[in-house]
Amino acid sequence: MTTYTLADVRERTYKSRDAWWTVFLVDPLAARLVVWTANRTNITPNQITFGAGVLGLGSAVAFAMADWPWLVLGALLFHLSFVLDCMDGKIARLKGNGSVFGAWVDFVFDRIRFFGCMMALFIGQWAATGEVVFLLLMPVVTFLDLLRYLNGAQVAKTRQSMREKLRDAAEGRRVDAAVADPESTEADSSADAAAAEDTEDGPRVVFMEEALREDPALDREQVYARAKAEGVRVVDVHAGFSERMGWYERLRRSLLRSRVRPHLFSGIEFEMFICVVAPLTALATPLAPVAGALIVGVTVLSCAALLAFEVAIVFKLWLATRDFTRELDRLAQG
Template sequence: MTSFTLADVRERTYKSRDAWWTVFLVDPLAARLVVWTANRTEITPNQITFGAGVLGLGSAVCFALGDWYWLVAGALLFHLSFVLDCMDGKIARLKNNGSVFGAWVDFIFDRIRFFGCMMALLIGQWAATGEVVYLMLMPVVTFLDLLRYLNGSQVAKTRQSMREKLRAAAEGRAVDSMVDDPESTETPKDADASADRPGAEAPPVVFMEEVLRDNPDLDHDQVRSGTQAAGGARVIDVHRGFSTRFGWYEGVRDRLLRSRVRPHLFSGIEFEMFICVVAPLTAVVALVAPVSSLIVPVTVLSCAAIAAFELVIIYKLWLATRDFSTELARLQG
């Protein structure tokens, strides 16, 4: 019988970069639970996903009841639900027993859990206080959550399209200077052209951001010059414009990545946790301090933070498209 260790879990299931909430507040507990679960039970990832859904339902019920002690219970259940949600993927990677359908179920349960708990929290507080502001926050939170999902996928597609075109240009293949339609699900015509040529070698191109993401201790100037690129590959930096404008960014990013923390400090995970964990926990503060509920201020600040970080991502992408055009012209020239 296989005996997994904590080191196995860290090596085989930890992401190279993750949300700070996951790195510091979830993984230390989830990893230890994964070791126990993998060694002592036959529980499958889908069963863990179902358990996370049950805890999420319990959290929603607690939020709907509205009193401070129910809010605290709901916040704790929501966090434990997220811990289980992280465990199912770790179990799947550790024991190699995941499935495509399981990944779909995990995604759907995530969305149902957040929207169900968020609405239960805000509707429950509206019913308890009669303050309409709770109802007004519901469409705002929903819109921002959908926006960050749509924006994230489209930004990823656009970046991938730019990388493929730059690889094609570096190989001397013809390529359209326009970025492919991000809504298209088809592979760019030139993206896999090298795979169709007998004896074609891997594209001799690496991207600055990807190299530093995996090796944050490398010297930036040496990476740009190609002296630290694997296999003598050509290094392309499509984020030079952003790094030039914000000289402090690269140093901060490297320090964060050394701890596996991604620079996107307020992502969807933090957004969900601040609304469904931090906000309801502030009910305890109202018991010991002469303040009203802090659920509204925490929710508003969370909305402002997620919107700000999404705007930064869009701005960074815009600068990258300009660097892409310059780099593409240089490669083609």
């Protein structure tokens, strides 16, 4: 029987970049639980996902009770359910027993858990205080959560499209400047295939953002120097953003050394602040109206922080598309 160690879990299951909440408040506990679970039980990732769902249901029930002891209990149960939610993926990667359907189940249960607990928290507070603001917050939180999913997927798709087109251009293939992939004719496909055959031994391409992500200790000048020595072409579609936000690059490298991604308020922090931090403010006072006001305050600040980071992502993408066009023109000119 294979014996897994904490080092195995860290090496084989930790993401190279993750949310600070996960890195500092989840992984230290989840990793140790994974070692025990993997070595002593035959529990599957789907069973762990189901356990996370049960804890999430308990959290929702506690939130609905509205009194401060129940709010604290609900916050603790929600955090523990997220720990289990992280464990199922780690077990799957460690043992190699994950599945495509299991990934779908994990995603669906995660969304159901958050929306169920969020609604239970706000409806419970509305029933306890009579403040309509809690009912108004529900659609706002739902909208922002859906917005960050849609925005994240589209931004990732656009970045991938830019990388593919720049790589093709660097290797001598004909490239359309539009980021969205156009429908190509059979003749275009044949021409691109022929160009690909002629440039199989062309220069390799490394993208600046990927090089800096893989080795946070490097700076841009070092990446260029290494690429020159290896005969590799460097493509940087974030040069414009880096020139304007030099402090961001220094912060980014510092955070990546600890595996923390620079998107400091992402979906994970959004969920945790609403379903963990906000209800825990009830510890400050047993008075329902005051506790309710604190929950509203944390929720509003969380919504504002998430929206601000989404706007920053869009701004960075806009600058990247401008650099993409200039880089594509430069490659086309040889």
